[in-house]
Amino acid sequence: MGIVSRGFFGRRREGDVKLPPGQYLTHDFPVLSAGPTPRIGLDRWEFAIDTELGETHRWSWPELMALPSETPTVDLHCVTKWSKLGTGWQGVSLDVLLENVETGAEYALAYSYGGYTTNLPLEDLLDGKAWIAYKYDGDDLEPRHGGPARLLVPHLYLWKSAKWVRGIRLMNEDWPGFWETAGYHDYGDPWREQRYQGD
Ligand SMILES: Nc1nc2c(c(=O)[nH]1)N[C@H]1C(S)=C(S)[C@@H](COP(=O)(O)O)O[C@H]1N2
Numbered sequence: 001m002g003i004v005s006r007g008f009f010g011r012r013r014e015g016d017v018k019l020p021p022g023q024y025l026t027h028d029f030p031v032l033s034a035g036p037t038p039r040i041g042l043d044r045w046e047f048a049i050d051t052e053l054g055e056t057h058r059w060s061w062p063e064l065m066a067l068p069s070e071t072p073t074v075d076l077h078c079v080t081k082w083s084k085l086g087t088g089w090q091g092v093s094l095d096v097l098l099e100n101v102e103t104g105a106e107y108a109l110a111y112s113y114g115g116y117t118t119n120l121p122l123e124d125l126l127d128g129k130a131w132i133a134y135k136y137d138g139d140d141l142e143p144r145h146g147g148p149a150r151l152l153v154p155h156l157y158l159w160k161s162a163k164w165v166r167g168i169r170l171m172n173e174d175w176p177g178f179w180e181t182a183g184y185h186d187y188g189d190p191w192r193e194q195r196y197q198g199d
């Protein structure tokens with residue numbers, strides 16, 4: 001034999017699901033916030049991309065809503081070891097937002113209302129890997145989970161998915177964010193278990 005049927009993969013039956021090392025499965029949606037939930041009125045809300053060339057591209061809430069959106073279904077992996085599979089979102093791909101942004105930068109720093117920051121390579125925001133998400137499970141994203149809008153970068157540990165995202169700064173140099181400065185891994189790939197610096 002030696003042939004595994006295709007249907008074996010991608011199966012979502014509990015028990016034979018493959019989780020990143022050290023993770024366990026959860027069905028609720030824990031809330032992890034380093035501070036209070038900021039409240040930002042949609043009339044004042046904006047999202048910005050700041051480039052290393054000193055240019056700023058801005059979107060108001062109606063402008064974001066007018067952009068084509070996607071409905072990704074993704075697995076979430078938190079560094080505190082819970083994973084939640086098959087979560088459904090709606091949001092605008094970073095590919096759309098970065099389409100007309102002139103940049104040669106390699107690094108990005110996401111920053112949030114409330115002051116949270118997190119860094120990642122710009123390429124991890126491209127090619128369908130990241131969204132500015134504003135709906136979860138069919139409803140407006142709850143404030144405690146990052147509403148009105150959060151960054152969603154599911155292939156990295158969830159601390160990279162900045163809640164209440166306000167903008168992304170593109171830079172020539174890597175600039176560690178909130179948890180990265182506190183000793184968490186600079187990149188944070190759950191499949192390589194990059195939890196802390198040195199992992
Ligand atoms: N602005 C902001 N974004 C944040 C955080 C935060 O404290 N502030 N926590 C991060 C961490 S550590 C995790 S695990 C996830 C948690 O998202 P959740 O509360 O929706 O589960 O958000 C990330 N994004």
Ligand SMILES: [Mo]
Nearest residue numbers: 032078079159
């Ligand atoms: Mo986390």
